Structure formats: structure tokens, C-alpha cells
Amino acid sequence: MCGIIGIVGKSNENVVDRIIRSLEKLEYRGYDSAGIAVISNGQILRQRAVGKLYNLKEKLINEPICGNTGIGHTRWATHGKPTENNAHPIISKDVAIVHNGIIENYKELKFDLQKDGYIFETATDTEVAAHFLQREIDQGFSPSEAFAKLLKIVEGTYAFVALFSMFPNTLMVARHRSPLIIGFGDNLCVGSDANSISSICNEIAYFEDGDFAEISKDYVIFFDKNFKRVERKRTAISPDLTNCGKGEYAHYMLKEIIEQPNAIRKTILHNSVNADLLDGVSRILILACGTSYHAGMVARYWFEKFLKIPTNVEIASEYKYRNPIIENRTLVIVVTQSGETIDSLEAVEYVRKNSNSKVLVIANVKNSAIARVADFLFYTEAGVEIGVASTKAFTAQLTLLAGLAFCKHEFLLQELQNVPTLCEETLLLYEHIKKIANDIKLANNAIFLGRGTLYPLALEGALKLKEISYIHAEGFAAGEMKHGPIALIDDNIPIVCICPRNELFEKTISNIQEVLARGNNVIVLTDRIGSESLPSETEKIILPNVHVEFAPIIYSIPLQLLAYHVALLRNVDVDKPRNLAKSVTVE
Numbered sequence: 178m179c180g181i182i183g184i185v186g187k188s189n190e191n192v193v194d195r196i197i198r199s200l201e202k203l204e205y206r207g208y209d210s211a212g213i214a215v216i217s218n219g220q221i222l223r224q225r226a227v228g229k230l231y232n233l234k235e236k237l238i239n240e241p242i243c244g245n246t247g248i249g250h251t252r253w254a255t256h257g258k259p260t261e262n263n264a265h266p267i268i269s270k271d272v273a274i275v276h277n278g279i280i281e282n283y284k285e286l287k288f289d290l291q292k293d294g295y296i297f298e299t300a301t302d303t304e305v306a307a308h309f310l311q312r313e314i315d316q317g318f319s320p321s322e323a324f325a326k327l328l329k330i331v332e333g334t335y336a337f338v339a340l341f342s343m344f345p346n347t348l349m350v351a352r353h354r355s356p357l358i359i360g361f362g363d364n365l366c367v368g369s370d371a372n373s374i375s376s377i378c379n380e381i382a383y384f385e386d387g388d389f390a391e392i393s394k395d396y397v398i399f400f401d402k403n404f405k406r407v408e409r410k411r412t413a414i415s416p417d418l419t420n421c422g423k424g425e426y427a428h429y430m431l432k433e434i435i436e437q438p439n440a441i442r443k444t445i446l447h448n449s450v451n452a453d454l455l456d457g458v459s460r461i462l463i464l465a466c467g468t469s470y471h472a473g474m475v476a477r478y479w480f481e482k483f484l485k486i487p488t489n490v491e492i493a494s495e496y497k498y499r500n501p502i503i504e505n506r507t508l509v510i511v512v513t514q515s516g517e518t519i520d521s522l523e524a525v526e527y528v529r530k531n532s533n534s535k536v537l538v539i540a541n542v543k544n545s546a547i548a549r550v551a552d553f554l555f556y557t558e559a560g561v562e563i564g565v566a567s568t569k570a571f572t573a574q575l576t577l578l579a580g581l582a583f584c585k586h587e588f589l590l591q592e593l594q595n596v597p598t599l600c601e602e603t604l605l606l607y608e609h610i611k612k613i614a615n616d617i618k619l620a621n622n623a624i625f626l627g628r629g630t631l632y633p634l635a636l637e638g639a640l641k642l643k644e645i646s647y648i649h650a651e652g653f654a655a656g657e658m659k660h661g662p663i664a665l666i667d668d669n670i671p672i673v674c675i676c677p678r679n680e681l682f683e684k685t686i687s688n689i690q691e692v693l694a695r696g697n698n699v700i701v702l703t704d705r706i707g708s709e710s711l712p713s714e715t716e717k718i719i720l721p722n723v724h725v726e727f728a729p730i731i732y733s734i735p736l737q738l739l740a741y742h743v744a745l746l747r748n749v750d751v752d753k754p755r756n757l758a759k760s761v762t763v764e
């Protein structure tokens with residue numbers, strides 16, 4: 178979703194290049210246009226372009242702008258098509274503003290501003306904020322007073338950064354439900370995440386929902402939502418954030434796939450679950466979206482089997498809308514890579530309003546919005562994940578959830594220690610999977626099958642393939658095929674079946690036979706012993722032998738590699754697939 182940067186430069190330094198470099202670090206969030214505005218001699222200068230940042234950079238080469246205070250934005254369109262005219266910054270005479278989020282009451286505000294003579298030139302909801310601030314400034318209010326008034330009236334979610342032509346060294350910034358971080362260093366700055374401003378500052382401050390701040394050349398003043406001055410803690414920026422380039426890898430996604438053994442190792446090392454956490458818990462409710470939801474689905478099998486606690490898993494974006502009843506003594510677990518996903522945040526809010534349940538958060542991004550609302554907090558130690566398709570964060574989530582599920586089973590906790598080495602061995606399948614990707618590259622549809630803990634993995638394999646290769650893919654519980662989906666099978670549809678030797682092996686083999694009777698493109702992920710019993714017509718990917726409980730972690734890797742190679746064969750930019758955003762900050 179949208180990315181935001183703002184910098185108040187020192188003396189006469191031109192901040193345009195720095196803004197562009199920071200916007201580049203926000204590209205992973207997903208966007209379809211970009212723009213930048215600076216103040217120069219009391220005037221706002223702006224450049225915007227549709228598409229990738231290089232289009233904006235080209236414009237800046239042909240028609241350069243310079244100034245020592247500026248804002249930049251990558252826009253993921255919500256209100257209004259991704260045109261240059263709708264790209265941010267949005268200007269109203271003396272005010273330029275960038276926004277991430279949705280202003281829900283923009284129609285009423287627009288009506289009101291139109292009555293006062295303001296002419297709307299874009300289809301964005303953000304334009305109301307620009308004109309509203311302009312109106313307050315015209316009436317003699319200061320930028321901070323104008324902001325306080327805006328925030329009182331605006332409904333929805335926002336991270337705003339605005340500059341004012343008559344206050345050349347000032348930025349006004351605010352956030353509610355959308356991420357924004359202030360950076361302190363040689364320059365004062367603001368960005369959607371810590372990584373984006375890590376080269377400009379050495380300390381960061383998070384602000385609370387509803388806070389706003391005035392940033393000038395030398396100081397930052399924080400206000401809470403009641404316009405009362407407050408202090409917000411500054412912390413040193415983590416070294417992890419300053420060292421997260423692609424290195425020698427062609428893509429972030431590949432780098433992140435290969436980093437999995439270490440991500441898992443670190444996650445095990447940095448977390449130990451005290452079983453007391455589960456005292457008095459009679460139910461577990463897991464809330465998450467997308468890939469994190471699939472991790473939750475796997476955990477459900479583990480929790481019921483090993484903790485003997487009834488467990489439900491819910492898609493966070495649906496959860497609150499069916500007015501669910503939360504039983505007493507339910508432990509709510511929220512799983513999230515970014516810690517920003519608005520659907521998960523809203524679901525937590527519903528839990529808070531409707532129960533006295535404790536909320537355990539598993540997040541990857543430190544200090545993220547969801548991490549900050551936790552009663553119990555565990556971090557996956559996957560490090561920064563830039564590739565839009567989640568890989569190492571998923572297996573780190575599974576590792577942490579396994580640690581929780583097996584907290585009373587010392588043997589399994591010991592076995593968990595072997596998982597990173599098994600992942601290393603599995604990564605050696607890289608070349609073999611690259612070849613097999615050719616069997617899928619021309620398909621329009623694909624099916625993934627699994628049973629038990631590997632059913633959620635079938636969903637995850639299908640999600641990975643569709644998001645980065647644009648091939649329509651579905652995951653099914655293998656036993657469900659004959660209840661409908663088997664009608665889809667013909668020779669053109671590749672079937673990927675996850676089938677290690679486990680207690681469901683024979684049943685899954687029967688499902689493979691049923692499929693083979695109707696199609697001829699079946700790829701089976703199995704282990705050495707399993708491979709001996711597989712029909713000869715299947716294409717095999719043979720993984721190391723693993724303890725059955727850890728198969729979901731290990732078998733994730735070939736699924737990720739398969740999606741990666743198919744996407745490359747189809748010339749997709751795997752790190753930035755179309756339409757997708759890494760952090761979903763609007764409902």
C-alpha cells in the first residue's frame with residue numbers, strides 16, 4: 178500500500194535524491210504511481226508519474242525540481258484510477274499533502290468545501306485534506322492548529338504528511354491506523370517504515386494512533402489527539418534495517434527463500450514459550466490473513482493434537498463482520514508478518530471490545546501497530562521481508578507456532594532444532610525444481626493437493642503460484658477432489674500433490690491415482706521412502722526424510738521455489754507482482 182517519505186533538510190541541501198532513494202525502499206509495499214513535492218523559494222514544486230519510480234526519475238531528469246524540505250509518495254490506488262492527476266502529493270494552493278489510508282467521510286467534507294468555493298481536480302479522497310488545511314491556513318490558523326482541526330473531523334485511516342509553502346522548514350505529520358515513523362539524525366524525517374529512512378537517521382520514534390507532530394529543521398513536537406503536547410520515546414535504529422539489500426541475488430524473493438534456515442534458527446533461538454501462558458485457556462482463536470492465515474491453519478492441527486485445546490482459525494478480514502461470540506477463557510492469537518494489516522488490527526479491536534481475552538501476537542516487524550497492542554508478544558526473527566510474496570516469514574511463523582504447540586513435548590522441541598539443517602538440504606532441490614517449472618509455465622490453471630497439516634500448505638502453494646506467476650491456482654484437501662474439483666482435471670492442468678510418507682500417505686496415493694486416471698501432469702512432493710510407492714507416471718520432487726510434524730515447514734520450500742521459477746519463466750517481476758501490496762493498510 179502507499180508509501181510515504183518526508184525530509185526537512187539542513188541549510189540549502191536539495192532533498193529530492195534522498196526522497197527518491199527512500200521511496201525506492203518502499204517500492205515493495207506495492208504502488209501504481211509516484212510523486213514528490215518540495216518547497217523552493219516559498220513555492221511548492223511537484224513532479225508525478227504513473228507506473229514505476231523510474232518514470233518519475235526520468236521526469237525529474239528532464240524537468241528537475243529542488244528544495245530542502247520535501248515529501249514523496251508511492252500510491253496504491255483506492256479512490257480514483259492510478260493516473261498522474263490522482264498521484265500524490267495533492268496540492269491546494271499553499272499546501273501539499275501525501276496520504277496513506279482512506280478518508281471515509283470524504284464525500285461530506287468535499288460537499289462542504291465545494292460550498293466554500295474549493296474546486297476539486299482529482300478523484301482522490303485525499304484532496305479534501307489538502308483543501309481543508311488550505312481553508313484553515315487562509316483563516317489565519319497555524320499548520321499545527323490546522324492539522325488539529327483536520328484530525329478532529331476526518332474519519333477513517335490515515336498517515337498524512339503535509340508541507341506548507343509559507344513555512345519552508347516545517348512538515349506536519351499524523352497517523353491513525355496507518356504506519357508512520359519519525360526519524361532523527363542529521364536530518365529530521367518521516368517514513369512509512371524504519372527501513373525507508375534508515376540511511377537518513379539513527380534514531381526513530383513511533384507515534385500512537387491519533388498523534389500528530391510538527392517536524393522542523395531542529396525539533397519535533399508531538400501532540401496527542403487532544404492537541405496536548407506529549408513525549409514519544411526515541412530508540413536506536415536496528416542494524417538489521419541498514420543491511421537489507423538484495424546482495425548477490427537476482428531477487429529479494431530468492432534471497433528470502435535461501436535465508437530460511439537462518440530465519441528459523443534465529444526464531445528458535447530468540448523465543449522460548451512458557452507453558453504457563455496456556456493456564457486456564459480452554460479455547461484458542463487464531464486470526465490472520467493470507468499466508469499468515471495458512472500458518473494459523475497448520476497450527477490448528479498442532480494445537481488440537483498436542484495442547485488438546487479446541488482451536489479455530491479465522492480470516493481476519495471477515496471476522497468482526499459476522500458478530501462472532503468469543504467464549505470466556507479464549508486465547509486469541511494474531512499472526513502477521515508486517516504487523517500492519519488493517520484487517521487483523523480491526524479484528525483485535527473487535528476482540529478487545531467484545532471479550533476480556535488475552536491477545537498473543539506473532540509478528541515479524543518489531544514495534545509494528547499490531548505488536549503494540551499485544552498482551553503477549555513473540556517476534557519471528559525472519560528479518561526484513563521485502564519480496565511481496567511472503568516466504569521466510571511464513572516458515573518462521575510456523576516455527577514459532579510449533580514452539581507453542583509443542584511446549585509440553587520436549588522431544589518435539591529437540592526435533593525442531595534439526596529443521597534449519599533440513600531446510601538447507603531441501604534448498605539443494607533448486608535446479609531440479611527449476612526444470613519441473615517448465616511443466617507448469619504454460620498452464621492457465623493449476624491445482625495443489627494435500628491432507629492434514631499439508632492441506633493448508635496446498636492452499637499456500639496455490640497462493641504463491643497465483644500471486645507471482647498470475648496462473649490461476651487452487652489448493653484443495655486431497656480427499657475433497659471427488660466432491661467436485663475433480664471435474665476440472667484434464668491433461669492441461671498441472672496437479673501438485675504434497676505427499677510425504679505419513680499416516681495419510683496411502684489415502685493421498687489413492688487421491689493421486691484418481692487424478693492420474695483423468696490427467697497426466699502430476700507433480701508429487703515426497704520423501705525417499707514415499708517415492709518408492711508412487712505411480713511411475715508422476716514427476717517427483719524428493720525431499721529429505723523429516724519428522725511428520727515438521728513437514729509443513731520443510732515442504733514450504735519446494736512450493737516457494739516452484740512458484741519462483743514458474744514466475745521467472747513467465748517474465749513476471751517476482752518481487753513486485755502487479756496489483757499487490759506487501760502491507761495491506763486499507764480494508
Ligand code: F6R
Nearest residue numbers: 467468469513514515518566567
Ligand atoms: C502472500 C502474502 C499475504 C500476507 C497477508 C497478511 O504472499 O504475503 O497474503 O500474508 O497480506 O499480511 P501480514 O502477515 O503482514 O499480516
